[in-house]
Amino acid sequence: SVYAGDKAKININKASAEELTQLHGVGPKYAARIVEYREQKGLFASPEDLMKVPGIGPKTFAKNKELIVVE
Numbered sequence: 001s002v003y004a005g006d007k008a009k010i011n012i013n014k015a016s017a018e019e020l021t022q023l024h025g026v027g028p029k030y031a032a033r034i035v036e037y038r039e040q041k042g043l044f045a046s047p048e049d050l051m052k053v054p055g056i057g058p059k060t061f062a063k064n065k066e067l068i069v070v071e
Helices: 028-041 047-052 058-064
Strands: none
Touching: 028 047, 047 058
């Protein structure tokens, strides 16, 4: 569950590239890819869909799964 005031959560469907760089192991290059993926393929249905973005694998996802939300 997400608590009000819990700023640690990042909504990967709404976050800007700048906000996405707060994820572990995600720099400007990968953040731009996430935004690009979203623009081309539509919104992420689940946090796990982040792994469909080229360069984002299970290890990166595992480090961030507590931080990621989709709405």
